[in-house]
Amino acid sequence: MSWLTNLNKTYEQHENLIGRFEKKKNGREYALIPVSHTTQTAHIEVVLDGNGNYLSAKVVDKEDSSTIIPCTEASASRTSAPVPYPLFDKLVYVAGDYERYCDKPKGTPYEDYLSQLQSWCESPYKHPRVESVYRYIAKGTLLTDLIRDKILWTDEAGELLSSWPPSPDQQNAEKPDIFKVIASDQSSAFVRFSVDIPGEPESRLWRDPSVQEAFIGFYETSLKELDLCYVSGEMRPYAEKHASRIRNSGDKSKLISANDSSGFTYRGRFRTSRDVATVSYDVSQKAHNALKWLIERQGIQVDGRVFLVWGTEQLDLPDPLEGTFSLYRDEDEEAGGGDSTLKEYAEQFRRAIKGYRFDGDYKSNAIIMVLDAATPGRMSIVYYRDLNKEKYLERLQAWHETCYWQHRNGRDQNNMPRTYIGAPATRDIAFAAYGPRANDKLIKGLMERMLPCIVDGRKIPLDIVRSAVIRASNPVGMEDWEWEKTLSVACALVNKTFEKEGFDVSLNTETSDRSYLFGRMLAIADVLERRALGKDEKRATNAIRYMNAFAQRPGCTWTIIQSNLQPYQARMGTEAGYLNRLLDEVGAKLSLEDFTDKPLSGLYLLGFYSQRNDLYTSKKVKEAEANAEESSENNDQGEI
Incomplete structure (x- = not known):
């Protein structure tokens, strides 16, 4: 409970x-609904005067279709049984002339609706605008009025059209508005009412608080x-x-x-x-x-499954399913590489969390709820956690400070790649593990499995980490941007899995881990060949082409990569001196027993990423390249 x-x-x-209605990003409105009310999507709005006379009608735009309607217990849970809503409803309930244009319905929906509305109008909680609706509905002319104003359309036999176009020869005819907003035939259209009284500020009954309060009082008596x-x-x-x-x-x-x-x-x-x-x-x-x-x-829906996080008093809380980048208050801040970057990231993330921690709300709890329906009629709470807000923020902070890596997120104002250090979003983890074409069923399952890892501090399931590592080891099957994103997400998961080892984005030159060292060697080979090919050559290097095989059989595959690397080493000459020495230095750290075909662990991706990032950003490497170029120029001048 x-x-x-x-x-x-x-x-x-x-x-x-x-x-109070609020608008979502897609323009649709929503509101906190009063007791004894629910929401429905309205298709037709009928405007009446204070005496219950028909004035006009229109088809409701989809953005404005969400309607707060009074409801009883029976009508709120109705299925096939004809149970009317008290005020707004479908044509079969509110149109007294329904049988004139449509097939006869089951039961007596119009009579039941009219009787219920009459009971409200005769109670102590009656409302003058509701009485106007009752007087109009009692006339039984709704469908006739709507057809006359060309809100609804009939065929040659005078019956409501079930679809558009009515015949093949009208294929190019302009589609009526009602068929643009309704998925089924016109007879299922939902109708709401406005009562236009001069001097009254609000004519829309579904937004009139006095009408809502009148029905609440009326229904509570029952x-x-x-x-x-x-x-x-x-x-x-x-x-x-x-x-x-x-x-x-x-x-x-x-x-x-x-x-x-x-x-x-x-x-x-x-x-x-x-x-x-x-x-x-x-x-x-x-x-x-x-x-x-x-x-x-603030809910997230994936294939019918709802992920929801809120505070009982302070509603807005950081979403555990989002990545670190979404929590940054200042998106213009960029993170580079090295130890200083990690310190900046930690400080930046703590500033973001601090805004939630010191908001004056000390009593609120953090509630995490996941809902899904196994059948059309039964919904279940798949996951539920009720945490102290401070404890929730602490666990979220621990996740973001341990499952992190360097990622790229678009470009900044100067059209330069934007890099930052942080934890990936769970949706990005799903795409890294299963590919960008993964269906929603896979995505929602992974998001649910990742929640305990984030909120309760459990270990990431190994099959998810393994899938991400396998895909990151196959760059040839992806575009560059997709592989780079997959690689960084996989590195974050591996870094979290081997949290006790204390690896970081910055290069670890002290470790003797076999997988990490092999990853470093692969990165050096990739950078060396890439620089030999030049900026204009876009084809994949041998290191990238053999990456998948290298992860499975590093010993024999490295022999192939190194033999293919020799022409590029010769082409670069002295310019490859630093990279050659570095390659020898890393290789020397591998013992003879390590140089086998035993498959590498995911740590090789950390070694690959960190070494490659270091070679592209390190001042030491740039100085070595500059010295090599200067030496080459001096030799050329001596020969001349």
């Missing part, structure tokens, strides 16, 4: 935001039977059915469900679902509405 408690607390902490709420510990009206549409407006899956008393749901253990546990109506509504809001606001 702790997840319900935390969601209920989050709702109550942010009651001042109820009904909730009379009390039971012990397992969340609040108080005797309150209990919830018989719980909300669906958690991930989106079309989601039928529920987190709490026990609505099959005639089947094998209880299997003889309980008489009713209330014998298991009871949750009060208001707690269930607040918790589910808070969850919907949080998912819209």
Whole structure:
């Protein structure tokens, strides 16, 4: 019940935001929904006057289609049974002339809707604008009005069109607006109402707080039977059915469900679902509405699986699934190479975390929740952690300071490659392990498996590290940018796996690890051949071409690489002196027993990356090259 408690607390902490619409990056709106309300995607908006007369109608744009609607327990969880919403609903419920243009529906949806709306209008909680809707709906002319204004379209027989174009000869005809916003036929269109009264500031009923409060008061009078709420510990009206549409407006899956008393749901253990546990109506509504809001606001969805992180009081927390780069407040800061870079990275990351740590919120907890649905009707909490906020930030900081490497992230304002040191995002880890064409099912599975490694300090699964190392060892099968990204992510995972060894981006010249030394030799061979080929030659070096085989059989493969390297050493002459000496120096550290075909561990990638990075950035190497060029020029002048 702790997840319900935390969601209920989050709702109550942010009651001042109820009904306030916010926009997502894609332009779609969302809001924290009031109790006894849910959201639906509206397709048609009908405008009435205060006396219930039809004024106009329009097709709703997709960006403005999210609509807060009143709902009962039964309507919020309806499936195929005709249960009407109290105010806004589909045409089959709100159109009295539905049978004139469509097939006869099951049951009596229009009569049930009208009866329920009448009960609201005759109660002490009636609202004048809702009464205007009731007077119009009672006329039974909605479909006729919409067809006359060419909001809906009929065929030659006078029935609503089920698709567009209606015939092959109209293939090039302009598509009506209603068919641009609705996935199925017109008869399933959802209708919302506005009541235009002069002098009133808000005509949209779905955004009128007074209408929302009126329905809440009306519906609470029907909730009379009390039971012990397992969340609040108080005797309150209990919830018989719980909300669906958690991930989106079309989601039928529920987190709490026990609505099959005639089947094998209880299997003889309980008489009713209330014998298991009871949750009060208001707690269930607040918790589910808070969850919907949080998912819209800051949740990450991958193939239906939702990853959500929030604080009960301070909502925004660093996302454990994101990389270090997303946490940097100043993206213009760049990280170079060497020990000073690691110190700068650690300081920069701590400054980023400090903003969350010292925000004046000392009571909030960090909640991590992963949701998924195995079937269309049942949703489960795949992963749940409730941590003290300070402990969560400490564990996140430990992850970013141990699973790190140097990465490239686009280009800066001067069109120079932007490099930084940090931890990779879990999505990048998925692409490094499984390739950029990995499907969402693989990605969401990896993201879920990585969460305990980040939040609980568990070891990274070896199959993930192994997959990333294998792909990083096969550069010929990738473009340069893809391989460089895969290589840096693989190095970060290997660095975390061998955390106790204390390797770093900067070159480790003291270690005698066999794999690391072989990686250094491969990098020296790659740089030497690349410089011999020159900047204009783009083909892969022998070191890169044989990299995959080198990782599996380093002894015999190195013999091939070294023999292929000799022409380039001869071409460079004295300019290759420093690299030749360095190659001999590293090779001398390998003992005779190490020079075998035993496969290399992932540490060879660290040696390869660090050595190559050092050769491209070290001042010592540049000075050696400059001296070699100067010596060559002097020899040429002597010959002349």
